[in-house]
Amino acid sequence: MRRKLLLLFMSAIALQAEAQQRPAPFQQGDRVVFVGNSITDGGHYHSYIWLYYMTHFPGRRITCFNAGIGGDVITQIYERFDADVLSKKPTVLTLTWGMNDTGYFEWYRADGKDTMQKKLQRSYDSYAKVEAILKKRSDIKKVFIGTSPYDDAAKFNNKNIFPHKTDALTEVVTFQEQAAKRNGWAFVDFYRPMMAINQREQQKDSTFSLTPNDRIHPDNDGHMVMAYLFLKAQGLAGQPVASMRVDAASKKVQEAANCKITGVTGSASGISFSYLAQSLPYPLDTVPRGWGNHKKQSDAMEIVPFMKEFNQEILQVSGLKAGSYNLLMDGEKVGTYDAGQLAAGINLAENTRTPEYQQAIQVRELNEERWDIERRLRMYAWIEFDFLKPRGMLFKDDNAAMDSVNVYAPKDWAVAGNRDNFSRARYKAVREAWQGEMNVLTDKIYQINQPKLHTITIAAAR
Incomplete structure (x- = not known):
């Protein structure tokens, strides 16, 4: 008996520890700052996560911030922590690092292992400084993210393979x-699940990779997998967009989850009712986004069960006579x-023609505009923290700073790639205008994402 009680106690402790490692869902008013390197800087996972909240929780307004800078190691993240991270006044902070800390061509050196071990120790020492800052900020919820993986196994080419x-x-x-775990902070693992996906898919196609361009940076489908893993870690799987069951013969509503159904009329030959959901379907992007990317967000649906777990808007109508039926929403087919399909249930979130899906597409496109503008500000941040700061010119933004950028651009592809953006962003008025545009876009999103009342009609097809 004592042993049984001890096992139960230990099990309860383990479950509590596991729960402490899970990030809580974001709440109204949260300011979520995603801190990282280029995978965060130029990637979409945080934007995809925010799009889920914009559509699934339209009344729960949050703000997400990109605080990634390409090429950063944890030492550089520490050096910009106050000016670039805490300045955004986060209530939630996610932190991921490691891709650049673990080196690249250093592994080809004869003393590569020793060199990298010393480099890693410097990273751990810098992390300790970040941890010391975070320990003092009890007002911020912390979420550590295990980075997306480096893929040296895919056979799409023989480049960028670092032993x-x-x-x-x-x-x-x-x-x-x-x-x-030691600090009682949340942890989300992208690394192991994404490695497992790569290994699984490479059994079928040796060229498959979630990082198909350079083995390091996920494409849009990889970022959607990251968003899926994050939302799943938050415990949000299984929450439907809506679920409705109506019996046509009796005109009775049998289920109305996350929605309201009123005014049911009709018979076994057809039915009509008013439908107000509390969420919108998640509008998957079918266009490759971001520089150098070739995959689409929607491609991730072949890899993870996002639709099944996060994007279910089920319409189930029983009691209809056998036959074919047109589904109309607000009078439009x-x-x-x-009748068999309707009795089994159809997922309206898969139908891009519904008025609520069309509404959600507008949210997505406005969010993409916001993401694109924010990228300009992150390119500016790269110049400031990774180029000007080491030269004692942080936030100078004067002619001397521009001259320095111009001098180094021909020698450094990263400086060259950010030069044109910096020539505009160095002016405060321009940056303020960009921020103002993002504010307008976000305000607009939270205006148009409110669910609307629709009329659903199921009529015999002629």
């Missing part, structure tokens, strides 16, 4: 997970189904 980098990255992710 032992995966081993080092595994060590860093384990270190991060233990650091989060959006599809044709037979």
Whole structure:
């Protein structure tokens, strides 16, 4: 009996520890700052996460910030922590690092392992400084993220293969997970699940990779997998957009989850009712976004069960006579189904012609505009923190700073790539205008994302 009680107690402790490692869902008014390197800087995972909240929780307004800078190691993140991270006044802070800390061409050196071990120790020492800052900020919820993986196994080419980098990255992710656990902070693992997906898919196609361009940076489908893993870690899987069951013969509403159904009329030959959901469907992008990317966000649906777990808007109508039926919403035909399909249930979130999906597309496009403008500000941040700061010119933004950028641009592709943007962003009025545009876009999103009352009609097809 005592042993049984001890096992139950230990099990309860383990469950509590696991729960402490999970990030809580974002709440009204949260300011979520995503801190990282180029995977955060130029990537979409945080934007995809925010799009889920914009559509699934239209009344729960949050703000998400990109605080990634390409090429950064944790030392550089520490050096900009006050000016670039805490200045955004986060209530929630996510932190990921390690891809650059674990090196690249250093692994080809004869003393590569020793060199990298010393480099990693410097990273751990810098992390300790970040941790000391975070320990003092009890007002901020912390979420550590184990980075997306480096893929040296895919056979799409023979470039960017760095021996032992995966081993080092595994060590860093384990270190991060233990650091989060030690402090009682949340941890989300992108690394191991994404490696498992790569391994699974490479059994079928040796060229498959979630980082198909350079083995390092996820494409849009990879970023959607990251968003899926984050939302799942928050415990949000299984929450429907809406679920409705209506019996046509009796005109009875049998279920109305996350929605309201009123004014049911009709018979076994057809039915009509008013429908007001509390969420919008998640509008998957079918266009490759971002520089150098070739995959679409929607491609991730072939890899993870996002639709099943996060994007279910089920319409189920029983009691209809056998036959084919047109589905109309607000008088417009959006599809044709037979009585058996309607009795089994159809997922309206898969139908891009519905008025609520069309509404959600507008939210997505406005969010993409916001993301694009924010990228300009992150390009400006790269010049400031990774180029001007080491030269003692942080936030000078004067002619001397521009001259320095112009001098180095021909020698450094990263400086060259950010030069044109900096020539505009160095003016405060321009940056304020960009921020103002993002504010307008976000305000507009939270105006148009409010669900609307629709009329659903199911009528016999002729």
